[in-house]
Amino acid sequence: CALPISSADASASTNNTIALLLEQVGGKAGNYTVTIKQYDNSTAAKGAWDDAQCAKNAQDHVANVAEVAVMGTYNSGCAKIILPTLNQAPDGPMLMVSHANTNPGLTVTWDPGEPEKFYPTGKRNYARVIPHDVFQGTADAQFAFQDRKVTKCAVLNDNQTYGQGVARAFADEFKKQGGEVVVDQAWDAKQPDYTALFQSIKAAGADCVFFGGIYDNNGGTLMKNSVAVLGDNKTVFKMAPDGFSGYADLQAMPEAEGLYMSFAGKSLDGLVKAGGNGAKFIEAYKAKYGEDPHGSYSVYGALAMQVIMKAIAASDGTRKGVTDAVFGGTKLCLTDAESLTGIGFCIDPATGDTDRIGMTIQQMTGGKETDLMPWDVQ
Numbered sequence: 001c002a003l004p005i006s007s008a009d010a011s012a013s014t015n016n017t018i019a020l021l022l023e024q025v026g027g028k029a030g031n032y033t034v035t036i037k038q039y040d041n042s043t044a045a046k047g048a049w050d051d052a053q054c055a056k057n058a059q060d061h062v063a064n065v066a067e068v069a070v071m072g073t074y075n076s077g078c079a080k081i082i083l084p085t086l087n088q089a090p091d092g093p094m095l096m097v098s099h100a101n102t103n104p105g106l107t108v109t110w111d112p113g114e115p116e117k118f119y120p121t122g123k124r125n126y127a128r129v130i131p132h133d134v135f136q137g138t139a140d141a142q143f144a145f146q147d148r149k150v151t152k153c154a155v156l157n158d159n160q161t162y163g164q165g166v167a168r169a170f171a172d173e174f175k176k177q178g179g180e181v182v183v184d185q186a187w188d189a190k191q192p193d194y195t196a197l198f199q200s201i202k203a204a205g206a207d208c209v210f211f212g213g214i215y216d217n218n219g220g221t222l223m224k225n226s227v228a229v230l231g232d233n234k235t236v237f238k239m240a241p242d243g244f245s246g247y248a249d250l251q252a253m254p255e256a257e258g259l260y261m262s263f264a265g266k267s268l269d270g271l272v273k274a275g276g277n278g279a280k281f282i283e284a285y286k287a288k289y290g291e292d293p294h295g296s297y298s299v300y301g302a303l304a305m306q307v308i309m310k311a312i313a314a315s316d317g318t319r320k321g322v323t324d325a326v327f328g329g330t331k332l333c334l335t336d337a338e339s340l341t342g343i344g345f346c347i348d349p350a351t352g353d354t355d356r357i358g359m360t361i362q363q364m365t366g367g368k369e370t371d372l373m374p375w376d377v378q
Helices: 012-024 051-063 076-087 133-147 161-177 195-203 219-230 268-274 276-289 297-313 319-327
Strands: 002-007 035-040 069-071 095-098 126-128 152-157 180-186 208-212 237-240 260-263 332-334 345-347 359-365 368-375
Touching (some): 035 051, 051 076, 069 297, 076 095, 095 319, 133 260, 161 208, 180 195, 195 219, 260 368, 268 276, 268 368
Parallel strands (some): 152 180, 208 237
Antiparallel strands (some): 332 345
16 A cells, blocks of 8 residues: 655655654554655745645545555645545545644534535545644633733734634634634735734734744744734733744744744643653654654654554555545544554544544743643633
8 A cells, every 4th residue: 555645844754753653563554565655735936835736636646546545734725625636536535634734624514615515425534633723722712811811812814724714713712701802814924024014913902912824924024023013922922823833943033932832732842741652752753863853743643644554454455445444433543552642532433533632832932842731622
């Protein structure tokens, strides 16, 4: 069985964690030998994931008859392009398991027509190993209002699927908590300066800014301008979701010091401190590659691969058989002992979502994403 890795940024760390996992299991899933084929959903011209490239990769996945499943994607918007094509694959649908997609509409009712429009055959074939944005945006808003005691928040989004979803969830919950959303708008990733945006936020009396989106969309300039106008992150509470996680440029930026962040699951820091399987896997990674993985999602890539491997082992080797192992009615589960993170879970065959929902609140401290506390959505 050939297995593609599909991610918006072709993350080397994610590819490395999967290579390490395959090495540890001898490249075997039950009676089947598994190899990987790497795909890149980004283009050099765009410098980020690209709609046309995602569409092309979807067709290539289906055309390569040796491929039985896709691990990915990183970006939810790209997944929405690829998923309907995989859903209609011959001898399918073709299984897709993401380590990082958090847009709710991929699995549950969200925007009009979602999630049904991603499954034209009427059969589910998409799963993910992390909770979706309703949980992350909700947790972030609860933390901001309850723990940090801010009351007036500017909610920004990068005008992409992921950013709009997590920003919407944050804004809805912040208002439910009793807070006021004084600014709710998108930022243009192509703008060279956001001074005017933050001046309007300052004029609105905001004591909080939420950056709903990914750092790739000019997040560095956004961060620098926010500090220049509003003050550092101790003066005005600023928070970003996991779309800002794992970026060395952001970590090295003085303006990022004190930035609050969230991660949909347990972070690298949390896995190491917890010991057990997660710490052992990260230790093995460091021994093999000479550094820690870049970003927590790289480890979740290997976790998604574990789901795919277990599905392959339980299948007859066909695309349909692999998908049926996850969505055939019986829950596919990883026990605590099996899971490379040490945290077991099951995939709900009705939705494709995980049944273990844990959020981590972090803060940028000394150039590192440092865990503050777990946060259970209330």
